[in-house]
Amino acid sequence: MASLNLGLSLSRKKNVSRNAAVERKNLITVCRFSVKTLIDRSCFETIDDSAPEFLNFASILEQILSHRLKGQLTWFGYESPRSFWDYIRVACSKVSHSCICSIENMENVSSSRAKGRAWIRVALMEKRLSEYITAALRDYKTTRRFYDDGAIVLGEEANMLAGMLLGLNAIDFSFCLKGEGLDGSFPAVIDYTPYLKFTQSSDSISSDEEELRTLGSSGSESSTPENIGPPFIMDENSWYNKCKRVEQKYRLALEQKGYLEELVRLREVQLSDSVSQSKLLTQRIKDIDLNHKLEKEQLEYIIVELQDQLKSFQSLGHLSADASLSQISFDAGQSQDGSGKQDSSHLSEGKEETPSLLGLCGSLTSVASYKSLTSLKSSECLASPTTEMTSPGLTPS
Structure with a gap:
């Protein structure tokens, strides 16, 4: 019975290893096909986020870098899932003039998976994706610390991957780092339909x-x-x-x-x-x-109210202008009357010395007074009427 259980466990291990080998081989083969389709597509148009060939390639590369990736152990001993960006951030930190720090400080990208997808796009635009992968694979201690046995990055397929990605340096990519492709909530799904070939013909049916x-x-x-x-x-x-x-x-x-x-x-x-x-x-x-x-509607109502207020202000302005004009005319009339009275009083009292003020202030009362004033103007030394009245031996004319 023990030998039977041992045989079953050995067969299970063999099946698991065989399945892992088949999975690695399939991913590398599909990655080679996707790189070829990208190069063929770039001959006719620019590759951006809307190209299905690029979306498929990004999903394949994400699956390769996430193949048998270890989880992160917490304080309580539980293993939480981890993204390939955690490995790239540590393994490529020593690359000169790298984009790791700029991607780490991006404001619109928060999740680890979204940062990894942004790194793929930036590395492709910089034409340095193969360089980043090669530098990460050279750090074997870090790679061994992040991946389990049987991972693609720990096998011989990793060198093939770096060589395949070298051909992407001839393509000019144009990506937007604010699109829906960076959303880390959606998993990477590989579309194998472009790489499937159905060769069932009449000969095969007959066979x-x-x-x-x-x-x-x-x-x-x-x-x-x-x-x-x-x-x-x-x-x-x-x-x-x-x-x-x-x-x-x-x-x-x-x-x-x-x-x-x-x-x-x-x-x-x-x-x-x-x-x-x-x-x-x-x-x-x-x-x-x-x-x-x-x-x-609110703005139209406000505009109507403002127009009404403007009209009322204009009418009030006209009324105030008319009132001011009437007040000015009324004040001018009063000033003329008052000046006439004042001039007559000055003339009667004899306080005015020059007849020119009488002509500016108001009209004269009589021609005789005007003549007496002109006769007074002809004398060089004029005396005031009060002194003439009080001086002895003089009688008023």
């Missing part, structure tokens, strides 16, 4: 039908008693081989069917998310339009 026909005929012949002996053994071997081939084809078709179903499911999830986001955006646009209409 499958022939194999099935031969299988049926061999089964019917084996049921007869004449087929006992060596021919029966040969027919059994050929039947077994043909069954194995059909089984392999069936498993391959089943795996492709499962992959396509999973791809359809992912596309349906993405479609439902897009529909919900479009509904939210539509509702937001409606709310914004409603707010704009309300603000427009």
